Amino acid sequence: MDCLISVDGSVTVSLLKSIFFIINVLFYLNYILKNNIKKMNTEPLNLVNGKIMTLNESFPIVESLTIKNGQYYSLNNPHPNFKTINLNGAFVIPGFIDAHFHIKNLGQRLDMVDLKGTKSAEEIENLIYNKSKTLKSGEWIEGFGWDQNLWNDKNFPSSELLNKTIQNNPVYLTRIDGHSAWINNVAAKVSNFDLSTNIEGGSIVNDCILIDNAMDPIRNSMPKPNKDSTKKWLLSGAQYAAERGITNVHDAWQSPEIIESIIELVQENNFPIKCYGMIGGSFKDFLVDFFAKGQYSGKQYKLRSVKAFIDGALGSRGAALHEPYHDDHCNCGLILISKEEFDELASLCYDNNFQLCTHAIGDRGNSFVLDTYQKYLKAQNDRRWRIEHAQMLTTNDIGRLKECSIIASMQPSHCTSDMKWMKSRIGEHRLHRISRWKTLLDNGIVIAGGSDCPIEEGNPLHEFYAAITRTDHDGFPKGGWQSQEKLSRIEALNLFTKGAAIAEFSENNRGMIEVGYEADLSILSNDIMTIESEKILKTDVIATIVNGNIVYGNKNF
Known part of the structure; x- marks a missing residue:
């Protein structure tokens, strides 16, 4: 315990908290692994009258499939005693897997000022000014999605814009790539960050644009979300994915807090898709x-x-x-x-x-x-x-x-x-x-x-x-x-x-429609393998099925 004692002999509370948090997450992981995650209730199901692309060379296209216990039970052989859904010619494929996704960030950014598609720094300035009018002094303003390449001059903004307009709230606006941020002086001040500092693996442009590692001092000073917020964002992100036909995401950066929150959501039977965490x-x-x-x-x-x-x-x-x-x-x-x-x-x-x-x-x-x-x-x-x-x-x-x-x-x-x-x-x-x-x-x-x-x-x-x-x-x-x-x-x-x-x-249980594989499906309004390419963009997701459960269905399903 010597490493936990400060100069005056007191225990370093923050370090203890970190250790206890890690122990808690690892204990919870071990508990869930031993006791099996609670499964959704999956009733046996026939899907018939569709064009089903299996990606299985033995049966490349079938007209029906049957699901039981969350897996494919049979192809082209509907069970007479199972519930049957008529696909009415819909196109069915193995569930889309998005192999690089940021599920918590997506949910969180749905709550931020949306800066995607903005055409100038001045347009962003107005959006942030309007947001500031809804907040108390000192509250953070976060935005996401600006891209200077869409502006007429293509240059990073100057520090004057946000500094003259927003003087009572710290501002942190993440660029579309997630690798730079535009801040105001208030954000630097409340973070005790000197904008003349040299940051290894980062750079600062125009005294307001933080690139890569230069973003860390400000991010680390921002209020930390509680678990309820993290779970809300994760669930929002998962629902967003399901509505777009995604059955599984590879979540490309998970903190201990995210890991614990996803496990809880799955245990609560409240996480609609699958997740492969990094x-x-x-x-x-x-x-x-x-x-x-x-x-x-x-x-x-x-x-x-x-x-x-x-x-x-x-x-x-x-x-x-x-x-x-x-x-x-x-x-x-x-x-x-x-x-x-x-x-x-x-x-x-x-x-x-x-x-x-x-x-x-x-x-x-x-x-x-x-x-x-x-x-x-x-x-x-x-x-x-x-x-x-x-x-x-x-x-x-x-x-x-x-x-x-x-x-x-x-x-x-x-x-x-x-x-x-x-x-x-x-x-x-x-x-x-x-x-x-x-x-x-x-x-x-x-x-x-x-x-x-x-x-x-x-x-x-x-x-x-x-x-x-x-x-x-x-x-x-x-x-x-x-x-x-x-x-x-x-x-x-x-x-x-x-x-x-x-x-x-x-690959032995996902990515194809084959008997014994997990029943993850994306059901689409058009055959994306044959229609004109421009019609792909107008194709609707009719339904998304994960482990045999219908986790999303539009008005036609």
């Missing part, structure tokens, strides 16, 4: 204790992976590049973690048989990750370590992904969201390195498809459309941007079914 790599004490307990695997919630961050994003020029940015010749982006620290985390994951999932966007960021991954991963291994985003890859590094059996976790809409400013950001000669989906698949590399919601909309139909067209929703550019990397429809669908299931070690 423990945040910065929670080192929790990780060490969790590793000692081993992987956690329930039917609705699995926890066997760790998330790390290497670089920032291209939109805020924090993604780490081998060569400087085309529009910022003195900047090659940021590496957010030392090689030694990343190697220590990789070693822990390897020794404890945990999957490591690492955010890397720029080509140098991806090379950095692969340098460490290659130290641990040999050819034909089954560790299934992942690179999250893998947005900008050299040909040499694609070879290294293949050699080490590394999974690329990618989000097609990132390509179509970023393409309009990509040439100015990295130059013509590097454009071919962006979102190399077809090249990766042709090299036998598994891609797990996701959305990075709430950075993007979290709509798998939009992701599917982006993967097969590489255009925006208006069909621009004609033929697709860097069209050599477009995917076929079956390749695109596999990203969000089979590929995502492989990325979570679940």
Whole structure:
């Protein structure tokens, strides 16, 4: 106990609280694992008169399926004594799996000032001013979704705008990529943060824009949500996903609080979808204790992976590049973690048989990750370590992904969201390195498809459309941007079914419609494999089924 005693002999209360919290979460995990999570009541069910795409080569298309005990019981053989639902020709696929999602952040950001699509800094200033009129002095104003690339001048805002308008409330506005934030002086003051401070792995622009690690001092000073708020946000995010046909999300950064809250929601029979969690790599004490307990695997919630961050994003020029940015010749982006620290985390994951999932966007960021991954991963291994985003890859590094059996976790809409400013950001000669989906698949590399919601909309139909067209929703550019990397429809669908299931070690019970597999389904109004591409965007989700339970149904179901 010596380490818990301060100079005057008193116990360090905050450290004790941290230890007790970790013990509580681990005890709860162990309890749930031993006693089985309470299951939803699932009645046997026939779904008939549909076009059901199984992704099973033996029975690629069937007209009916039967569900019992949360699993597929039979295909094309309805049971006469089970409840029957007529699909009326609806198109059915294995449930969409979103392999990169931020479920708590989504729920939380639904409560923030929505800045997506704003056309100028002045428009944002007005929105924040109006919000301030509803708050007491000193209350925080949070917003999300601004993107200076949509403004006429394309530049980061000056500090004067928010400082002159909002003088009584701290303001924290997260950029669309989640890798930078716009603050006012009040936020810096209440956080005791000196804006002239040099932050390793971060930078400060215009005395108000915090990039990557420079965001941490302000975030760490903001009021911490209680468990009720966390559970509310998680449930809101899960319901949002279910309404869009998503049956399972890979939650790409979970704190101990999120882990405890999801387990409680599942135990309360109040979590509609499945979740594959990634423990945040910065929670080192929790990780060490969790590793000692081993992987956690329930039917609705699995926890066997760790998330790390290497670089920032291209939109805020924090993604780490081998060569400087085309529009910022003195900047090659940021590496957010030392090689030694990343190697220590990789070693822990390897020794404890945990999957490591690492955010890397720029080509140098991806090379950095692969340098460490290659130290641990040999050819034909089954560790299934992942690179999250893998947005900008050299040909040499694609070879290294293949050699080490590394999974690329990618989000097609990132390509179509970023393409309009990509040439100015990295130059013509590097454009071919962006979102190399077809090249990766042709090299036998598994891609797990996701959305990075709430950075993007979290709509798998939009992701599917982006993967097969590489255009925006208006069909621009004609033929697709860097069209050599477009995917076929079956390749695109596999990203969000089979590929995502492989990325979570679940390909033997998820990602296909096959007898004995878990009954997770997305029921759609159109056959997205044959209709005109623009009609994909107008396709409705009729229903979402998870473990045989109807967790969402529209007015037609």
